[in-house]
Amino acid sequence: MKESKINQNLRQYAISGVLVILVLFFGITQKSFLRLDNIMNVLRQISVTGIVAVGSTFVLLSGGLDLSVGSLLAVTGTLTASLMVNYQVAPLPAAFIGILASVLLGTCNGLLVQFLGLPPMIATLGMMTSARGAAYLISGGLPIYDLPEPLKFLGKGTAFGVVPVPVIIMLVCFALGWIVLETTYFGTNFYALGGNPEAARLAGIPTALYRVMTYVLSGLACGIGGIVLLYRVNSGQPAAAVGMEMQVITGCVLGGVSLSGGEGKISCVLIGCLVVGLLSNGLTIMQVNEYWQQVFTGLVLILAVCIDRLTKMQHVKRVKK
Numbered sequence: 001m002k003e004s005k006i007n008q009n010l011r012q013y014a015i016s017g018v019l020v021i022l023v024l025f026f027g028i029t030q031k032s033f034l035r036l037d038n039i040m041n042v043l044r045q046i047s048v049t050g051i052v053a054v055g056s057t058f059v060l061l062s063g064g065l066d067l068s069v070g071s072l073l074a075v076t077g078t079l080t081a082s083l084m085v086n087y088q089v090a091p092l093p094a095a096f097i098g099i100l101a102s103v104l105l106g107t108c109n110g111l112l113v114q115f116l117g118l119p120p121m122i123a124t125l126g127m128m129t130s131a132r133g134a135a136y137l138i139s140g141g142l143p144i145y146d147l148p149e150p151l152k153f154l155g156k157g158t159a160f161g162v163v164p165v166p167v168i169i170m171l172v173c174f175a176l177g178w179i180v181l182e183t184t185y186f187g188t189n190f191y192a193l194g195g196n197p198e199a200a201r202l203a204g205i206p207t208a209l210y211r212v213m214t215y216v217l218s219g220l221a222c223g224i225g226g227i228v229l230l231y232r233v234n235s236g237q238p239a240a241a242v243g244m245e246m247q248v249i250t251g252c253v254l255g256g257v258s259l260s261g262g263e264g265k266i267s268c269v270l271i272g273c274l275v276v277g278l279l280s281n282g283l284t285i286m287q288v289n290e291y292w293q294q295v296f297t298g299l300v301l302i303l304a305v306c307i308d309r310l311t312k313m314q315h316v317k318r319v320k321k
Helices: 002-029 036-061 069-086 091-115 120-139 165-183 185-195 197-202 207-233 244-254 266-285 290-320
Strands: none
Touching: 002 266, 036 069, 036 165, 036 185, 036 207, 036 244, 036 266, 069 091, 069 120, 069 207, 069 244, 091 120, 091 207, 165 185, 165 207, 165 266, 185 197, 185 207, 197 207, 244 266, 244 290, 266 290
16 A cells, blocks of 8 residues: 555656646747646646546546547537527526436446446447437537527636636536545545455445446536537537547546556646646647647557556566565
8 A cells, every 4th residue: 555655656746747847848949838828728628628537537446447438528518509509498407418418328338337247448439439429310410509608608708817617617626526535435435446346345335336436427527528518619519529538548547547446646637637738739839740749649648558557567566575
């Protein structure tokens, strides 16, 4: 346990160091990088990724994986937009129904994994494809425009004329996630489930309930993120958030959340998401080709996973000695 905490602290210092290096490098080489409007733009860009990453952190900590997050965002957005535009449902009830749909799909993921014994990758990969198809069916394959005004501030509004509302929503989600994971027995049980499921079961933790709950929370995060994204792009897009799962996993793993489960801090996940966002923004300002940006992002994910695996292997070797 002590060694695990040391490894977590080292990862936290490492990812914080990477963040500082990125800020210094792009700040020195690109004059516009450190401008307040650009920093706020970066935070707005990572807001949806960050919101979804909060839910995915619970899944990863429990030893699971959720590849369906991008499709759940699309379902939430297209369903909410369709209800408001095509069926004249009021914005708040429509948003609630959209979020509820995402929660139900997340619950289906959890039930498939826990009670049918499907590997998380297979269950959520199937849901990714099915939910994306549902988003196209709901929208008729076309974006849904002309959204009502009342909730548009969720995507484009600012607080005090500076801080984007999506950023505030993201920070609130991270704060709630931190409170649950760091200050409650409920949160501690997620770590126990990912660290040693059998020991957790023998300790009296309802592991089946907790495993399903992680996917429910992931669905809830996707629902909230889907509403924010809907109003950010000002339309219900069936093709929205394609590839979001890779950005979320990269942010979580960079933040020190182990793909094996049981290790990670949600505060570091925020830093991981910031690293991904700053890297993308800095490369864009430097006019690096978008395809090369994808290459760099993929390499960052591979590097983070390699570090995670090497750390695990070293721990196993020390235990055997």
